Amino acid sequence: MKKNRFGERLAAFRERLAERKLDAAVVFGQANVNGLTGVDCDNACLLVSAGGSRADAVFYTDFRYVPAVERTAPWVKVGDIRKLLGEKPLKVRGFSFGRVGYESDISKARFDRLRKVFPGARFVDIAKDIRELRAVKTPWEIECLRAAERLNDEIWRDARKSFKAGMTEKDMARVIRHLMIERGDGEAFATIVCVGRNAAECHHVPDDTVWNGREPVLVDMGVKLDGYCSDMTRNIVPPRQSRLYRKVYDLVLAANELGIRSVRPGITGGQLDGIVRRFLRKNGFGKEFGHSLGHGVGMEIHEAPAAAKKVETVLRPGMSVTIEPGVYLVGSLGVRIEDLVVVTETGCEVLSHSEK
Ligand code: ZN
Ligand code: ZN
Numbered sequence: 001m002k003k004n005r006f007g008e009r010l011a012a013f014r015e016r017l018a019e020r021k022l023d024a025a026v027v028f029g030q031a032n033v034n035g036l037t038g039v040d041c042d043n044a045c046l047l048v049s050a051g052g053s054r055a056d057a058v059f060y061t062d063f064r065y066v067p068a069v070e071r072t073a074p075w076v077k078v079g080d081i082r083k084l085l086g087e088k089p090l091k092v093r094g095f096s097f098g099r100v101g102y103e104s105d106i107s108k109a110r111f112d113r114l115r116k117v118f119p120g121a122r123f124v125d126i127a128k129d130i131r132e133l134r135a136v137k138t139p140w141e142i143e144c145l146r147a148a149e150r151l152n153d154e155i156w157r158d159a160r161k162s163f164k165a166g167m168t169e170k171d172m173a174r175v176i177r178h179l180m181i182e183r184g185d186g187e188a189f190a191t192i193v194c195v196g197r198n199a200a201e202c203h204h205v206p207d208d209t210v211w212n213g214r215e216p217v218l219v220d221m222g223v224k225l226d227g228y229c230s231d232m233t234r235n236i237v238p239p240r241q242s243r244l245y246r247k248v249y250d251l252v253l254a255a256n257e258l259g260i261r262s263v264r265p266g267i268t269g270g271q272l273d274g275i276v277r278r279f280l281r282k283n284g285f286g287k288e289f290g291h292s293l294g295h296g297v298g299m300e301i302h303e304a305p306a307a308a309k310k311v312e313t314v315l316r317p318g319m320s321v322t323i324e325p326g327v328y329l330v331g332s333l334g335v336r337i338e339d340l341v342v343v344t345e346t347g348c349e350v351l352s353h354s355e356k
Contacts, residue, residue, distance in 0.1 A: 004075055005140050006038050009133055010048070010057065016129050017050035017101055024049045025101030025126055026114060031299045032103065033059075035134040037073040040227060040299075041065045045081055060084045085113050101126035135296050135304040136318040141228065142342055145297065145320055148184070148230035149340055149351035152223045155179045156354050160236060165213025169193040169206035172217070180223040188222035188229035189301045199235075199334030202291060202326055214238050216245065218334060222301060229301045231322055232352045233338035248327050249335050251283050253356055256337040259293060259307075259323035263341055263348040269311035269321075276325050277309075285327045294322035297340055319343045320351075 004010075013036060017025055027033055027046040034040045036048070037059065045060040059069050060081040069078050097118040102111070104125040114123070137145065159176045173191045180187050193206045196215035211217060216238065222231040237249060259276045273293040280289045292308030297320050305313040307321055315321065321343070326336030337356055341348040 004038075004073070005138065006036055006073075007075075008138065010036050012133055013048060013130070014050055016133065017048065017126070020101070020124065020126070020129070022050050022099045022101045022124055022126070023097055027103065027130065028106050028110065029103055029127075029130070031303075032130045032134070034227070034299055035130070037069075037076060039065070039069050039072045041068065043081060045084060046076075047079075047084075084117065085110075097121045099124055101129070103127040103130070131304045132313070134298065135313070136316055137298060137320055137342065138318070141298065142318065142320075144226055144228040145230070145340070145342065146351055148188075148223060148225040148228045149232070150353070151184050151225055152221065152230040152232055153352060153354045155183060155223055156219070156221065156232065156234060160219075163211070163217070163236065165211060168208045168210050169195055169198070169204075170208060172211070172219070173206040176219070176221055180221075184223040184225045185227075186224055188224040188231065192218070192220035192233075194218040194334065197332055197334075199336075200328045200330045200332060202328055202334065202336065214240070216241060216333070216335075218336060220336065220338065222297075227299055229297050229299070230351075231297050231301060231338060231340055232354060233324060233326075233336045234354055234356065235335055235337070242333075244329075245333050245335075248285070248329070248333060251280065251285060252325055252327050252335045252337050255279055255289075255325035256323055256339065256356070259325060260339060260341060260348065260350060263315065263321065263323070263343060265315055265317055265343055265345065267315050269305045269307040269313045269315065270309060272307045272315070272321075273309055273311070276323075280325060280327065288327045288329060289325060290328065291326065294324050294338075296320050297322060315343045317343050317345050 025048050033044045033046045047058045049056050057076045058079045059076040060079040100121045172193045176191045194204045195209045195211045198204045199218040217236040220233040255276050262275045294307035296303035324338030328334040339352040341350050
Protein backbone atom coordinates (compact mmCIF):
# COMPACT_ATOMS: atom_id res chain seq x y z
CA MET A 1 0.00 0.00 0.00
CA LYS A 2 1.16 3.51 -0.78
CA LYS A 3 2.82 5.30 2.12
CA ASN A 4 0.43 7.70 3.80
CA ARG A 5 2.55 10.84 4.09
CA PHE A 6 -0.24 12.69 5.83
CA GLY A 7 -1.34 9.86 8.14
CA GLU A 8 0.19 11.43 11.23
CA ARG A 9 -1.39 14.80 10.53
CA LEU A 10 -4.79 13.22 9.92
CA ALA A 11 -4.42 11.27 13.19
CA ALA A 12 -3.46 14.48 15.01
CA PHE A 13 -6.46 16.19 13.44
CA ARG A 14 -8.76 13.48 14.79
CA GLU A 15 -7.26 13.86 18.23
CA ARG A 16 -7.85 17.59 18.05
CA LEU A 17 -11.48 16.99 17.10
CA ALA A 18 -11.89 14.65 20.06
CA GLU A 19 -10.26 17.20 22.39
CA ARG A 20 -12.71 19.80 21.19
CA LYS A 21 -15.55 17.32 21.77
CA LEU A 22 -16.50 17.27 18.12
CA ASP A 23 -18.01 14.21 16.50
CA ALA A 24 -16.76 14.97 13.02
CA ALA A 25 -15.47 17.70 10.77
CA VAL A 26 -16.08 18.74 7.18
CA VAL A 27 -13.13 20.29 5.34
CA PHE A 28 -13.57 22.16 2.06
CA GLY A 29 -10.45 24.33 1.70
CA GLN A 30 -8.32 23.02 -1.16
CA ALA A 31 -5.00 23.35 0.67
CA ASN A 32 -6.55 22.02 3.89
CA VAL A 33 -7.86 18.90 2.15
CA ASN A 34 -4.47 18.57 0.45
CA GLY A 35 -2.63 18.98 3.75
CA LEU A 36 -4.67 16.17 5.33
CA THR A 37 -4.69 13.71 2.41
CA GLY A 38 -2.10 14.72 -0.19
CA VAL A 39 -4.80 15.15 -2.84
CA ASP A 40 -4.84 18.54 -4.57
CA CYS A 41 -8.37 18.91 -5.88
CA ASP A 42 -10.60 21.95 -6.34
CA ASN A 43 -13.91 20.20 -5.74
CA ALA A 44 -13.60 18.31 -2.50
CA CYS A 45 -15.18 17.89 0.86
CA LEU A 46 -13.38 15.74 3.38
CA LEU A 47 -15.53 14.28 6.13
CA VAL A 48 -13.48 13.11 9.10
CA SER A 49 -14.81 11.48 12.23
CA ALA A 50 -13.17 12.15 15.56
CA GLY A 51 -10.93 9.67 17.41
CA GLY A 52 -11.63 5.98 17.92
CA SER A 53 -10.13 3.02 16.14
CA ARG A 54 -13.04 2.81 13.74
CA ALA A 55 -12.47 6.35 12.67
CA ASP A 56 -13.36 7.04 9.11
CA ALA A 57 -12.59 9.61 6.50
CA VAL A 58 -14.69 10.06 3.40
CA PHE A 59 -13.37 12.08 0.48
CA TYR A 60 -16.32 13.54 -1.39
CA THR A 61 -15.52 14.69 -4.89
CA ASP A 62 -16.73 14.27 -8.47
CA PHE A 63 -15.79 11.64 -11.03
CA ARG A 64 -12.97 13.76 -12.49
CA TYR A 65 -10.91 13.37 -9.34
CA VAL A 66 -11.84 9.85 -8.22
CA PRO A 67 -8.78 8.21 -9.87
CA ALA A 68 -6.44 10.73 -8.20
CA VAL A 69 -7.99 10.11 -4.79
CA GLU A 70 -7.81 6.33 -5.20
CA ARG A 71 -4.20 6.53 -6.30
CA THR A 72 -2.97 9.10 -3.78
CA ALA A 73 -5.07 8.35 -0.71
CA PRO A 74 -6.32 4.76 -0.96
CA TRP A 75 -7.01 4.74 2.81
CA VAL A 76 -9.98 7.10 2.52
CA LYS A 77 -13.41 6.15 1.28
CA VAL A 78 -14.62 8.00 -1.78
CA GLY A 79 -18.06 9.58 -1.95
CA ASP A 80 -19.99 11.61 -4.47
CA ILE A 81 -19.95 15.30 -3.58
CA ARG A 82 -23.14 15.91 -5.55
CA LYS A 83 -24.93 13.48 -3.26
CA LEU A 84 -23.39 14.95 -0.12
CA LEU A 85 -24.43 18.45 -1.01
CA GLY A 86 -27.64 17.39 -2.74
CA GLU A 87 -31.16 17.81 -1.46
CA LYS A 88 -31.41 14.65 0.64
CA PRO A 89 -29.62 14.57 4.00
CA LEU A 90 -26.45 12.55 4.15
CA LYS A 91 -26.46 9.08 5.65
CA VAL A 92 -23.07 7.61 6.44
CA ARG A 93 -22.92 4.69 8.84
CA GLY A 94 -20.59 5.05 11.80
CA PHE A 95 -20.77 8.81 12.01
CA SER A 96 -22.76 10.81 14.47
CA PHE A 97 -23.25 14.49 14.02
CA GLY A 98 -23.92 16.29 17.29
CA ARG A 99 -21.03 18.76 17.02
CA VAL A 100 -19.43 19.27 13.64
CA GLY A 101 -16.24 21.18 12.90
CA TYR A 102 -16.15 23.37 9.81
CA GLU A 103 -14.07 26.16 8.29
CA SER A 104 -15.78 29.46 9.00
CA ASP A 105 -14.49 30.99 5.76
CA ILE A 106 -16.70 28.86 3.50
CA SER A 107 -19.43 30.61 1.53
CA LYS A 108 -22.83 31.21 3.07
CA ALA A 109 -24.44 29.03 0.40
CA ARG A 110 -22.21 26.13 1.41
CA PHE A 111 -22.88 26.65 5.08
CA ASP A 112 -26.64 26.67 4.47
CA ARG A 113 -26.28 23.40 2.61
CA LEU A 114 -24.23 21.89 5.42
CA ARG A 115 -26.99 22.75 7.86
CA LYS A 116 -29.33 20.69 5.74
CA VAL A 117 -26.87 17.84 5.49
CA PHE A 118 -26.38 17.75 9.27
CA PRO A 119 -29.73 18.80 10.68
CA GLY A 120 -29.60 19.82 14.30
CA ALA A 121 -25.79 19.75 14.46
CA ARG A 122 -23.87 22.45 16.29
CA PHE A 123 -21.15 23.88 14.04
CA VAL A 124 -17.78 24.81 15.51
CA ASP A 125 -15.07 26.70 13.65
CA ILE A 126 -11.91 24.61 13.21
CA ALA A 127 -10.10 26.71 10.58
CA LYS A 128 -7.46 27.70 13.13
CA ASP A 129 -6.91 24.09 14.24
CA ILE A 130 -6.16 22.97 10.68
CA ARG A 131 -3.95 25.99 10.12
CA GLU A 132 -1.92 25.08 13.21
CA LEU A 133 -1.60 21.45 12.22
CA ARG A 134 -0.47 22.36 8.72
CA ALA A 135 2.04 24.86 10.10
CA VAL A 136 4.23 22.04 11.42
CA LYS A 137 5.74 20.42 8.36
CA THR A 138 6.46 16.70 8.18
CA PRO A 139 10.06 15.63 7.41
CA TRP A 140 8.92 14.81 3.88
CA GLU A 141 7.39 18.26 3.45
CA ILE A 142 10.59 19.89 4.71
CA GLU A 143 12.51 17.94 2.07
CA CYS A 144 10.06 19.29 -0.54
CA LEU A 145 10.61 22.85 0.71
CA ARG A 146 14.39 22.34 0.60
CA ALA A 147 14.17 21.14 -2.99
CA ALA A 148 11.91 24.03 -4.05
CA GLU A 149 14.17 26.60 -2.39
CA ARG A 150 17.28 25.00 -3.93
CA LEU A 151 15.70 25.26 -7.37
CA ASN A 152 14.74 28.86 -6.65
CA ASP A 153 18.42 29.58 -5.87
CA GLU A 154 19.52 28.00 -9.16
CA ILE A 155 16.94 29.93 -11.17
CA TRP A 156 18.01 33.20 -9.55
CA ARG A 157 21.68 32.45 -10.26
CA ASP A 158 20.96 31.74 -13.95
CA ALA A 159 18.35 34.44 -14.47
CA ARG A 160 20.49 37.27 -13.20
CA LYS A 161 23.33 36.30 -15.55
CA SER A 162 21.07 37.19 -18.47
CA PHE A 163 19.87 40.51 -17.02
CA LYS A 164 21.25 43.39 -19.09
CA ALA A 165 20.88 47.15 -19.21
CA GLY A 166 17.96 48.01 -21.50
CA MET A 167 15.69 45.22 -20.21
CA THR A 168 12.41 46.19 -18.62
CA GLU A 169 11.05 44.85 -15.34
CA LYS A 170 8.61 42.75 -17.37
CA ASP A 171 11.49 41.31 -19.44
CA MET A 172 13.33 40.26 -16.30
CA ALA A 173 10.19 38.80 -14.73
CA ARG A 174 9.60 36.83 -17.93
CA VAL A 175 13.12 35.35 -17.84
CA ILE A 176 12.47 34.12 -14.30
CA ARG A 177 8.98 32.85 -15.13
CA HIS A 178 10.25 30.86 -18.13
CA LEU A 179 12.98 29.21 -16.08
CA MET A 180 10.41 28.32 -13.42
CA ILE A 181 8.21 26.66 -16.03
CA GLU A 182 11.15 24.85 -17.66
CA ARG A 183 12.70 23.53 -14.47
CA GLY A 184 9.89 23.50 -11.94
CA ASP A 185 6.12 23.75 -11.87
CA GLY A 186 5.91 27.49 -12.52
CA GLU A 187 5.61 30.45 -10.20
CA ALA A 188 4.41 30.09 -6.62
CA PHE A 189 3.29 33.75 -6.95
CA ALA A 190 3.69 36.50 -9.55
CA THR A 191 7.39 37.40 -9.60
CA ILE A 192 8.15 40.90 -8.35
CA VAL A 193 10.88 42.88 -10.14
CA CYS A 194 11.50 46.50 -9.10
CA VAL A 195 14.03 48.74 -10.77
CA GLY A 196 15.45 51.63 -8.74
CA ARG A 197 12.88 53.66 -6.86
CA ASN A 198 10.07 51.26 -7.82
CA ALA A 199 11.39 49.10 -5.00
CA ALA A 200 9.94 51.62 -2.55
CA GLU A 201 6.58 50.03 -3.37
CA CYS A 202 6.94 46.66 -1.67
CA HIS A 203 4.57 44.72 -3.93
CA HIS A 204 5.22 46.63 -7.15
CA VAL A 205 3.89 44.92 -10.29
CA PRO A 206 6.61 44.64 -12.97
CA ASP A 207 6.01 47.23 -15.70
CA ASP A 208 7.87 48.73 -18.65
CA THR A 209 10.45 50.57 -16.54
CA VAL A 210 13.82 50.10 -18.24
CA TRP A 211 16.88 49.11 -16.23
CA ASN A 212 19.88 51.29 -17.03
CA GLY A 213 22.26 48.78 -15.50
CA ARG A 214 23.34 51.18 -12.74
CA GLU A 215 20.27 51.18 -10.52
CA PRO A 216 19.62 48.47 -7.95
CA VAL A 217 17.00 45.84 -8.80
CA LEU A 218 14.86 44.10 -6.19
CA VAL A 219 13.52 40.65 -7.10
CA ASP A 220 11.03 38.66 -4.98
CA MET A 221 10.51 35.22 -6.44
CA GLY A 222 9.38 31.69 -5.64
CA VAL A 223 9.19 28.60 -7.81
CA LYS A 224 6.64 25.89 -7.14
CA LEU A 225 7.91 22.33 -7.17
CA ASP A 226 5.98 19.11 -6.53
CA GLY A 227 3.20 20.97 -4.78
CA TYR A 228 5.39 23.14 -2.53
CA CYS A 229 6.30 26.82 -2.75
CA SER A 230 9.53 28.71 -2.23
CA ASP A 231 10.05 32.40 -1.49
CA MET A 232 13.13 34.60 -1.55
CA THR A 233 13.99 38.26 -2.11
CA ARG A 234 17.35 39.46 -3.36
CA ASN A 235 18.72 42.74 -4.68
CA ILE A 236 21.16 43.34 -7.53
CA VAL A 237 23.39 46.14 -6.30
CA PRO A 238 25.67 47.57 -9.00
CA PRO A 239 28.70 49.52 -7.74
CA ARG A 240 28.54 53.21 -6.86
CA GLN A 241 25.22 53.36 -5.04
CA SER A 242 24.38 56.37 -2.92
CA ARG A 243 25.55 56.47 0.66
CA LEU A 244 21.89 56.28 1.77
CA TYR A 245 21.25 53.14 -0.29
CA ARG A 246 24.31 51.40 1.13
CA LYS A 247 23.34 52.38 4.65
CA VAL A 248 19.81 51.02 4.19
CA TYR A 249 21.08 47.87 2.51
CA ASP A 250 23.52 47.09 5.32
CA LEU A 251 20.84 47.76 7.91
CA VAL A 252 18.26 45.50 6.24
CA LEU A 253 20.87 42.78 5.87
CA ALA A 254 21.73 43.08 9.56
CA ALA A 255 17.99 42.94 10.37
CA ASN A 256 17.59 39.81 8.25
CA GLU A 257 20.55 38.16 10.00
CA LEU A 258 19.25 39.20 13.41
CA GLY A 259 15.87 37.67 12.55
CA ILE A 260 17.47 34.40 11.46
CA ARG A 261 19.60 34.26 14.63
CA SER A 262 16.51 34.86 16.76
CA VAL A 263 14.44 31.96 15.39
CA ARG A 264 14.16 29.16 17.93
CA PRO A 265 11.43 26.95 19.36
CA GLY A 266 9.41 28.69 22.06
CA ILE A 267 9.54 32.22 20.68
CA THR A 268 6.23 33.62 19.40
CA GLY A 269 5.68 35.06 15.95
CA GLY A 270 5.03 38.42 17.62
CA GLN A 271 8.27 38.35 19.63
CA LEU A 272 10.31 37.48 16.55
CA ASP A 273 8.76 40.33 14.59
CA GLY A 274 9.33 42.65 17.56
CA ILE A 275 13.07 41.92 17.82
CA VAL A 276 13.67 42.93 14.20
CA ARG A 277 11.23 45.84 14.31
CA ARG A 278 12.91 47.32 17.40
CA PHE A 279 16.31 46.98 15.73
CA LEU A 280 15.16 48.92 12.66
CA ARG A 281 13.40 51.52 14.82
CA LYS A 282 16.50 52.01 16.95
CA ASN A 283 18.42 52.65 13.75
CA GLY A 284 15.95 55.23 12.51
CA PHE A 285 13.84 53.20 10.07
CA GLY A 286 10.94 51.89 12.16
CA LYS A 287 8.17 53.58 10.20
CA GLU A 288 9.73 52.57 6.89
CA PHE A 289 9.27 48.87 7.73
CA GLY A 290 5.55 48.81 7.04
CA HIS A 291 4.80 45.09 6.72
CA SER A 292 5.24 42.09 8.95
CA LEU A 293 8.48 40.16 9.28
CA GLY A 294 7.40 36.89 7.74
CA HIS A 295 5.01 34.04 7.07
CA GLY A 296 5.01 30.28 6.82
CA VAL A 297 5.45 28.68 3.39
CA GLY A 298 4.21 25.26 2.30
CA MET A 299 1.60 24.15 -0.18
CA GLU A 300 0.50 27.78 -0.12
CA ILE A 301 2.78 30.78 -0.33
CA HIS A 302 1.31 32.34 2.81
CA GLU A 303 0.64 29.94 5.66
CA ALA A 304 0.81 29.95 9.43
CA PRO A 305 2.76 30.92 11.43
CA ALA A 306 2.81 34.65 10.83
CA ALA A 307 5.77 36.54 12.25
CA ALA A 308 3.86 39.74 12.86
CA LYS A 309 2.81 42.15 15.59
CA LYS A 310 0.71 40.58 18.36
CA VAL A 311 0.89 37.05 16.92
CA GLU A 312 0.96 34.59 19.83
CA THR A 313 1.65 31.45 17.83
CA VAL A 314 4.65 29.73 19.41
CA LEU A 315 7.28 28.56 16.95
CA ARG A 316 7.88 24.82 17.03
CA PRO A 317 10.36 22.54 15.27
CA GLY A 318 9.15 21.80 11.75
CA MET A 319 7.50 25.17 11.19
CA SER A 320 8.69 27.19 8.21
CA VAL A 321 8.84 30.96 8.31
CA THR A 322 10.26 33.68 6.08
CA ILE A 323 12.49 36.40 7.49
CA GLU A 324 11.90 39.40 5.25
CA PRO A 325 12.60 42.79 6.75
CA GLY A 326 12.43 45.74 4.37
CA VAL A 327 12.92 49.48 4.36
CA TYR A 328 11.01 51.58 1.85
CA LEU A 329 11.66 55.27 1.23
CA VAL A 330 8.91 56.48 -1.07
CA GLY A 331 10.19 58.13 -4.24
CA SER A 332 13.75 57.11 -3.48
CA LEU A 333 14.61 53.48 -2.78
CA GLY A 334 13.57 50.17 -1.27
CA VAL A 335 15.45 47.18 0.07
CA ARG A 336 14.03 43.87 1.24
CA ILE A 337 16.01 40.71 1.94
CA GLU A 338 14.06 37.50 2.41
CA ASP A 339 15.10 34.00 3.38
CA LEU A 340 13.03 30.94 4.17
CA VAL A 341 13.95 29.02 7.31
CA VAL A 342 12.67 25.93 9.09
CA VAL A 343 12.59 25.87 12.88
CA THR A 344 14.80 23.13 14.36
CA GLU A 345 15.25 21.85 17.94
CA THR A 346 17.92 24.46 18.64
CA GLY A 347 17.35 27.29 16.16
CA CYS A 348 16.68 27.12 12.47
CA GLU A 349 17.89 25.77 9.16
CA VAL A 350 18.15 28.40 6.41
CA LEU A 351 16.81 26.98 3.15
CA SER A 352 17.76 29.87 0.85
CA HIS A 353 21.43 29.87 -0.11
CA SER A 354 21.72 32.71 -2.63
CA GLU A 355 24.33 35.32 -1.88
CA LYS A 356 23.08 38.42 -0.03
ZN1 ZN B 1 8.78 36.92 -1.13
ZN1 ZN C 1 7.41 36.21 1.59
